[in-house]
Every structure is written in C-alpha cells, then in structure tokens.
Amino acid sequence: MEVTVRIPTPLRSLTGGEEAVKVTGATVRAVIDGLEKAHPGMKDRLLDDKGVRRFVNIYVGEEDIRFLDGLETALENGQEISIVPAIAGG
Amino acid sequence: MPKTYSDLFSEVRASVRVLTLEQLRAKLEERADFTLLDVREKDEVRGGFIPGALHVPRGFLEMQAEQKLPDKSREIVVYCAAGVRSVFAAKTLAELGYQNVWSANPGFVRWKDMAYPVEHPADLSQAQLDRYSRHILLPEVGEKGQEKLLESRVLLLGAGGLGAPATLYLAAAGVGTLGLVDADVVDASNLQRQVIHATSRIGMAKVDSAEKTINDLNPDVKVLKYQERLTSENVDRIFGQGWDAIIDGCDNFPTRYLVNDASLFHKIPVVHGSIFRFDGQVTTFAPFTGPCYRCLYPEPPPPHLAPSCAEAGVLGILPGIVGTLQATEAIKLILGRGEPLVGRLLTYDSMRMTFRTLKLRRDKGCPACGENPTLKSYVDYEGFCANVR
Numbered sequence: 130m131e132v133t134v135r136i137p138t139p140l141r142s143l144t145g146g147e148e149a150v151k152v153t154g155a156t157v158r159a160v161i162d163g164l165e166k167a168h169p170g171m172k173d174r175l176l177d178d179k180g181v182r183r184f185v186n187i188y189v190g191e192e193d194i195r196f197l198d199g200l201e202t203a204l205e206n207g208q209e210i211s212i213v214p215a216i217a218g219g
Numbered sequence: 220m221p222k223t224y225s226d227l228f229s230e231v232r233a234s235v236r237v238l239t240l241e242q243l244r245a246k247l248e249e250r251a252d253f254t255l256l257d258v259r260e261k262d263e264v265r266g267g268f269i270p271g272a273l274h275v276p277r278g279f280l281e282m283q284a285e286q287k288l289p290d291k292s293r294e295i296v297v298y299c300a301a302g303v304r305s306v307f308a309a310k311t312l313a314e315l316g317y318q319n320v321w322s323a324n325p326g327f328v329r330w331k332d333m334a335y336p337v338e339h340p341a342d343l344s345q346a347q348l349d350r351y352s353r354h355i356l357l358p359e360v361g362e363k364g365q366e367k368l369l370e371s372r373v374l375l376l377g378a379g380g381l382g383a384p385a386t387l388y389l390a391a392a393g394v395g396t397l398g399l400v401d402a403d404v405v406d407a408s409n410l411q412r413q414v415i416h417a418t419s420r421i422g423m424a425k426v427d428s429a430e431k432t433i434n435d436l437n438p439d440v441k442v443l444k445y446q447e448r449l450t451s452e453n454v455d456r457i458f459g460q461g462w463d464a465i466i467d468g469c470d471n472f473p474t475r476y477l478v479n480d481a482s483l484f485h486k487i488p489v490v491h492g493s494i495f496r497f498d499g500q501v502t503t504f505a506p507f508t509g510p511c512y513r514c515l516y517p518e519p520p521p522p523h524l525a526p527s528c529a530e531a532g533v534l535g536i537l538p539g540i541v542g543t544l545q546a547t548e549a550i551k552l553i554l555g556r557g558e559p560l561v562g563r564l565l566t567y568d569s570m571r572m573t574f575r576t577l578k579l580r581r582d583k584g585c586p587a588c589g590e591n592p593t594l595k596s597y598v599d600y601e602g603f604c605a606n607v608r
Binding site: 137138139148174182183184185186188191192193195196211213214215216217218219 | 377379380381382467468469470471472475492493494495496497498500515516517518519520524525527531533538564566568570571575576577578579580582607
C-alpha cells in the first residue's frame with residue numbers, strides 16, 4: 130500500500146523540507162514505522178509510549194484515526210495521510 | 220383620440236385578477252405558497268410592509284423581475300399603497316410571461332387601517348443605509364441582518380496578527396460592540412502583519428491604537444478595552460459581558476486552554492484561529508453542540524516543540540487570511556446564515572496555496588465537554604502546558 134503523508138511545517142526539518150512523502154504500509158502504524166526509517170526522529174515526534182501524542186492528530190483522508198481504528202487503521206493504495214499538530218500562534 | 224389615464228387604468232384593471240385584502244390575509248394565515256410583491260418606493264416601505272413581502276419598486280420592475288422572480292409559473296400577489304401601481308405592475312408581469320399574477324386591492328394604506336399584521340424594516344439611519352448598502356443588497360443580510368450586526372457583541376482575544384484583520388473587518392461590517400483584550404503595546408516588529416496599528420503609534424497600548432483605527436473606520440462601533448492578559452482571575456469578568464461570539468487570536472497554549480474552558484462555562488461560541496510560519500488552522504467551537512479545543516487537542520505540545528511566532532517567524536499575510544476567515548465565521552454566527560466550521564478544521568497552507576477541511580468530532584471522554592466532564596473550575600494553565608513531555 131503506497132500512501133502520501135502530508136508533513137506539517139514543524140516536522141519538515143526531519144524530511145529535509147519535503148512537504149509530502151510517499152510511504153508504503155498496510156496500517157497507519159506501519160506507515161509511521163516507514164517514515165521513521167526514511168526520516169529518523171519522526172516516530173518520537175508523533176508517538177509516545179501510550180500511542181499518538183495528544184497534541185497531534187493523524188487523519189486518513191478527512192477522518193481522524195482516533196475515530197477509526199487508531200494506529201491499526203487499514204489503508205488503501207493512494208490514500209492521503211495528514212499530520213496536523215496543535216499550533217498556537219496568533 | 221389618445222387614451223386618458225382613466226381609460227388606461229380601467230382597461231388595465233379589467234385585464235388583471237384582483238384579490239381582496241381579506242383574501243390576502245387568509246392566504247398568509249394558511250401559509251400558502253406564493254410570492255408577495257410590494258411595488259412601492261423605498262421610503263414608503265420604511266413605514267412598514269406586509270410580512271414576508273419582497274420589495275421591488277414599480278420603476279425597477281421590468282428590469283429586476285426576472286432576477287428576483289425567476290419562476291414565471293409561481294403565484295404572485297402584488298400590492299402597493301392604494302391599488303393603482305399594483306394593477307399596472309401585475310399587467311407588466313403578465314406581459315413578461317408570468318402566468319399567475321394577482322393584484323391585492325386596495326393596498327397597504329387600507330391594510331394598515333384594518334390593523335392587519337405589519338412588519339417594520341430595521342431602524343437604520345440614512346447614513347447607515349448608505350454605509351451598509353452593499354450588505355443590505357444581499358438577501359442573506361438585508362436591513363434586518365445589518366440591524367443584528369449593529370446590536371451584536373464580539374470579543375477579540377489579542378489585537379495582534381489575527382485580531383488586527385478580524386477587528387478591522389468586523390468594525391467595517393458594523394458589529395456594534397467590539398471587546399479587545401490585549402496587554403501589549405505596539406512594537407515596530409508587529410507592523411509587518413498587524414495592520415490595525417501604525418508606525419506613528421509605536422509604544423501605544425494595542426487596545427488604544429486599535430480603537431483609534433476603529434473609530435476612524437466606523438463611528439457606529441463601540442469599543443470596550445481590556446488592557447490586560449487573560450487569566451483565570453479575570454476571565455469570568457471579561458467573558459460575562461453578553462458576548463455573541465469570541466474570536467480567539469491569542470498566541471500561546473495556556474491561554475488557548477483557558478479560553479476553551481471559560482467559553483464552555485459561559486456557553487459562548489469561539490472562532491479559533493492559529494498560525495505557524497506559513498500554515499493556519501481555523502475552526503468554530505460551538506459549546507456542547509460541537510467539539511471543543513480539548514476534543515481536538517487534549518494536551519498541548521511540550522514547550523520545546525511549540526516555538527512561538529516570535530521565535531519561528533510568520534509570513535505577515537498569513538494572519539490576514541486566517542483572521543479574516545475568523546471574522547467571516549463570526550458574521551455568519553451572528554446572522555445565523557451559512558454553515559459555520561463547527562466540527563470541521565480548516566487548514567491553510569500558504570506555500571502550496573491549499574485549503575483543506577478535516578472532520579472533527581466530540582470526544583465522549585473530553586474532560587471539559589464530554590459525557591462526564593471532570594473539569595469544573597479553572598486549572599493552572601501555565602503548569603498544565605509546562606509539564607507535558
């Protein structure tokens with residue numbers, strides 16, 4: 130399963146400025162592992178020992194994985210995954 | 220021999236179907252499906268009109284009919300003051316191909332004498348009718364909507380990047396009372412984006428500087444200034460002033476969580492905007508009917524992962540886009556029109572120039588708005604945000 134992951138500005142330092150990264154994986158968890166392999170440090174920014182960090186939301190298409198199957202959410206080829214962290218600037 | 224006016228009138232009248240005022244009233248009471256058309260002049264309508272009437276002055280009828288009355292088979296009842304213009308108007312509509320037109324006679328003067336229901340247009344001055352004319356032309360706003368705006372109260376948290384454009388547009392739109400909360404003074408480094416302030420006002424309190432611009436832009440707007448930082452101690456006093464909506468444009472996580480909890484306690488909708496470098500997020504939190512900030516982000520990022528705009532920089536135009544989106548949401552909430560961003564997070568990427576909407580849901584376990592909320596009072600927000608890892 131190849132999916133496109135949209136990387137938010139605060140994490141682009143880890144992808145060398147890349148805004149979209151293609152990764153393969155059958156679940157969100159597998160995709161995050163794939164991201165970590167290609168861009169070390171990514172996993173720690175997204176997950177803690179309890180799961181997805183609570184200031185980050187991960188969406189498959191328009192849906193928040195918290196309301197799907199979390200990290201085990203199954204993916205289809207070509208889907209878009211968005212990482213949306215809390216930002217506070219005003 | 221040319222026709223006299225009375226010849227013409229009798230001829231036209233004979234060709235038009237006439238409804239009595241009693242029949243019209245009965246139709247309105249049974250909520251019949253038809254269009255009621257008032258063809259009097261604007262200043263006559265100002266003194267009152269039959270409820271639900273659409274207004275097209277006789278002089279503009281030919282020009283505007285097809286735009287305002289697109290369905291030519293729909294039943295239309297025309298009235299004027301005394302039943303002359305309405306007869307001519309009905310004839311004109313028939314000539315334009317309208318198939319089901321009636322003239323209600325005699326007309327509004329008699330209708331009012333009979334003490335039948337009359338609706339009054341909003342009480343706007345001539346100067347206001349001029350100033351807000353482009354709003355009034357929109358059926359979704361109109362004079363009634365403009366009156367609502369003038370009577371409304373919006374609280375803006377922060378007179379900075381997001382607050383500046385939001386305040387400017389809300390003031391221009393005639394939102395009657397704007398509350399501004401900001402403890403800071405204008406700094407030269409603000410002026411790259413905070414367009415409500417000015418070089419000549421560097422060093423002045425932001426709330427005073429903003430008030431100057433607002434007064435100059437629109438004297439209809441009353442400004443309530445709070446030159447203080449929002450805290451657990453002052454939030455109830457500031458939020459408890461009958462606000463219709465809050466625009467959250469503050470610049471740090473502790474205040475964001477405080478605003479969320481207080482807006483739930485006070486049941487005030489919050490239009491949230493936040494920015495970072497080239498990216499923005501906008502959503503509307505409707506207390507207890509949509510998700511809240513804690514449903515969206517249960518915890519803030521640890522401080523070292525959450526650099527502020529002062530540290531990380533921000534494209535000056537970005538808050539202009541996000542702040543005006545927030546103002547648009549506030550106007551929609553006040554007018555009760557359109558679909559606000561409740562349960563939707565709008566993300567904006569200025570580099571790719573893309574807007575996306577993501578679905579947000581209420582979290583049943585949310586400590587602030589869930590099924591069994593545990594949060595009953597304010598907490599130590601600085602500590603809450605400092606202690607996350």
